[in-house]
Amino acid sequence: MVSAQNVGGSSPRVVLVVTDGMRRDFISTENTPVIANLKSTGTWFASHRSVFPSCTRVVSSSVATGCLPAKHGLAGNSVCLIEDGKLTLHDAGKPQFVDDKRRLTGRVLNIPTMAERLASMNGAIIFNNVSPGAAYVHDPDGHGHVYHRAASYGPGRVPINGPNALDIVQGIEGDTAATERFVDEVVLQRRPTLAVLWLSEPDTTQHITPLGSPRHLEMLRQTDRNVARVLAAVSQCREEGEDILVMVASDHGHETTVDYVDIAAEMVDAGLKRSLDSDDVVVAPNGTAALIYVDPGQVSDIEAIRNFLESQPWCGQIFDPQNFRDVGIPAGGNLAFGVAMAWDDGTNEYGVPGRSYAVLSANGQKKPAGCGQHGGLGRYEQSPYLIAEGRGFKAGETVTSETSAVEIAPTVLHFLGRAVADLDGRALQELN
Ligand SMILES: [Zn+2]
Structure with missing residues (x-):
């Protein structure tokens, strides 16, 4: 069904894990020991920010393109589009949003995504367990593979059905199932140039549970274990000689x-x-x-x-x-x-x-x-975290200058030797 490629380190590749909604001040040896330890083997970005609005679909578009909403064109988690001359409210999280946006404005995003830029070099595979709309903005025009519980698509937006679809639920149970499959199938076997795992926790739990409550802290620990599963697989591939950049991040915090x-x-x-x-x-x-x-x-x-x-x-x-x-x-x-x-x-x-x-x-x-909740400019919703580990990043280094979600794509492209001018973000290797 799938074939291993690039075994033996023939081409560099990137593994990005996003733990949705995790606040930087909740990274600790008690609650997230694996992520906390990654600070000692990678570079920690101590002033990392989200974008505005600090909503998942907006940040996802910024991660995918390396640009702020002003350039990529998705203004919010919910937006108005002009339909028959009238302002019409659209929920960008719905599965059909990308089609509505394309029909009404001509394009889903105004800037190519990483999936598009990497299509000719062993491509991108995205596993995503947040809203369908947030998943599909990673690759709205179908250049790579996007797996989501609502529907999954391959190149050309050809649906992926049957046992190859991603039949999971939102929340930790689905996150863990997605992680296990991502590790076995994507990191270890298919080995795309860009592999993205976007987990729904701790965001899902934080929306319905007080921050700092026992249930919330337990969710941080379980999410940390999912990050550990991915890092273990990356270690295995690096031992085989592969050149892999790992980025572990969140998209926004919560207030x-x-x-x-x-x-x-x-x-x-x-x-x-x-x-x-x-x-x-x-x-x-x-x-x-x-x-x-x-x-x-x-x-x-x-x-x-x-x-x-x-x-x-x-x-x-x-x-x-x-x-x-x-x-x-x-x-x-x-x-x-x-x-x-x-x-x-x-x-x-x-x-x-x-x-x-x-x-x-x-x-x-x-x-x-x-x-x-999140979306605004509060101190803590604007304090997600970011760690980069691999070639170009010093172990145990802390970068204090401000960074944001738009820096991820330029950093990935720089690592792969595919630097692109005119993105809003910078390649973080240059700050390190
Ligand atoms: Zn989010």
Whole structure:
């Protein structure tokens, strides 16, 4: 079924593992001993950041392309697309989102992904257990292989069915099943140039459990064991002489949610939006951030919306098209405001710092307040971690200058001798 290639170290390759939502300050010898130990054999990026909004589908696009949303073009976990001249809210996590985005805007992402760039050199295989949309933005145009529980695709987006599909559940049980298959089939047998394992934990548990609670800490330990499985397989391949770069990272951290805000309902009450379902003003919820779209044909007083937002206790920072570029938000599509919800360094019941307001999701579904959330610019949701181990990276080194998710692709491409100009990120080998 599969053939081993490049055995004997003939071509360098990269293995990237992402533990979704893991905060940098939760990396410890107690809870994540394997990841903590990797700091001594690899380089630790002590000021690593997410992007804005710090949502998985957005960060996934930034990891895949090496660019901020302003360049790759996916603004949020939920976004408005213009359909028949009207603002229409889309959930970028849905399996059909990539097709909708392509149909309505011409492209899913504006920048080639690593899967596309590496297609001619033994390609990319992505195993992903978060939302379907987050999985498919790694390779929306079908240059490599993407495995997800909703559906898996090979080159040309040909569906992978039957026993070769990835029949797992979201959460630790599915993560572990995905890891075991990834290790045996991808790292040890198929040996693509880029192998990505994106685990759903600890993010899945953090959304429904207080940060620092026993259940949360147990999830960190189990996720660490999945990282250990991958590292053991990499060690085995390196012993055979292979030149492998390992990057282990998270995409964002979490903050404790203090309350959920129904921004759309508050705007209706304030007379700034016709009704909850109206398309004059549409709020796209993004966890602890929101994207607010305004139809200029229906709304003349955008300043009234800004004044309303500025006066709300839940509003942290407001961005508009004049300063979108500063924070990496894509302009156009009638996007009028990016809002990062207010946050502080207060602690939760387990003494874990970082609290933020969150935006009620479009379906009105509240995740429990007191649990984790992300999307905004809070200190801890903007503190994911990154470790790189392999050629080009010094063992035990700490890099303190700021890095972010956009640095992963340039680093991978640099390692493979395929450096690309004009990406937002830099190759991290140059900082080391
Ligand atoms: Zn995530």
